[in-house]
Amino acid sequence: MLTDYIAAAMRHAEYKELPGGEGWYGEIPGFDGVWGNADSREEVERDLREALEGWLVLGLRLGHPIPAIEGVALDFTPAAI
Numbered sequence: 440m441l442t443d444y445i446a447a448a449m450r451h452a453e454y455k456e457l458p459g460g461e462g463w464y465g466e467i468p469g470f471d472g473v474w475g476n477a478d479s480r481e482e483v484e485r486d487l488r489e490a491l492e493g494w495l496v497l498g499l500r501l502g503h504p505i506p507a508i509e510g511v512a513l514d515f516t517p518a519a520i
Contacts, residue, residue, distance in 0.1 A: 440513065445491060447509040452487055454480060469506055470494065 454465040463483040466474040473494045475486030495513070498505050505513045 440511070441495075444508065444511045444513055445488065445495075447511050448491055449484075449488060451508065452484070454483060456480075467491065469508075 448467055448470065451469075452465050452467050454463055456463055462476060462478045463480050464474065464476050465483045465487040467487070470491065473487070473490050475483045475488075475490055477483040477486045495505065497503075499513065
């Protein structure tokens with residue numbers, strides 16, 4: 440389920456080459472704070488995926504709502520400590 444969610448989110452990623460050869464920028468609309476920046480398109484995709492993974496882990500741990508995407512939802516209840 441998590442792999443499907445990440446794949447769905449990454450399909451919505453938007454990338455743009457920065458002016459002056461400054462590299463690439465990527466973000467996923469609707470996922471505030473999830474962005475990547477790197478020298479190449481391939482590297483920015485990896486950076487963006489890592490940012491998304493960290494965002495998901497933190498959001499789930501803190502009990503934040505995680506938006507459904509392409510019909511895939513992450514409905515986890517944090518374990519009681």
